[in-house]
Amino acid sequence: MVGLVNKSLLLDSSPVGPNGAAFIGPNVAYKQNKWTTIFSCLQFVNMNTTISEKLNSQANNDNGGSELCAVCATGVISNGSVTLAILWILAKKNANGIDTCLVLNLLIADWLQSMGFIMSLYWVAINEITPGLYCNIQGVIMSIGGMGSVSWVTLITIYTFLVVVYSKQPKKYYAILSIPIVWLTAIFLSLTYLLVQKPEKPFFATVGGNSTFCWIADEYDRSWVYIIYMSILLSSIALIIILHGIMFCFIYRYSTRAMFRRTAVKLILYSVCYVMLTLPLCSYLLSGHFGLPTPYPL
Known part of the structure; x- marks a missing residue:
């Protein structure tokens, strides 16, 4: 993880860049993205597990209890892993x-989303999902965590791009400034959902009558929500693919060391891993939005 890489590694005896600047070793970028990939994709694994469990539940004609337990279990695993990662980083000098x-901040976003899945333990206990304050809290937390995670993964990609291609790090106050901007935006967009809520129709409720967590109720038009959320997610995926592709070409062009070229290949795996874990969810949501047939209704 880049947070654990010693600063001396950032300026090593690497080849010279296009403008005569010291070429920053791609190992730095790879170490950053290797661990970021693992932790940032946990919440997408949770979401994809939800979808797959719904399909299995439908095939087996059960009452939905098994899928709720599966979502809670993956939420607990994800939350525990992210918590350990946060404590491990904070313990470093x-x-x-x-x-x-x-x-x-990425890990905090992942932690929030995993907590949203863990909250489904309450639905397991009462054997039903009911609209109300608890349901609203779960929906808002998962929305904040999801948008926050996508935003921080994108910022990490931009940071890595600047380090590798331009051989410089952004000013620290940019990172500090990004913290309130990202979180306040995610909170504002998530709470905005409740502003359109009607007294007799809760905004967050079960979806399709057999959901594993609270999300936008069937009575509401999800178009504008998908436009906001999916545009952020798809833009993030596109930017990650483009910037990592540029970094891959840059390393291959300005480095003759076999080690660096191997690292470039590993670096591109970050994009592949992230996209493979997020595209199933994107395609599933978009298919339901545009009226295309889906294995399970949204």
């Missing part, structure tokens, strides 16, 4: 750089 700041 050099955990005060820009990179660490970005990764920590």
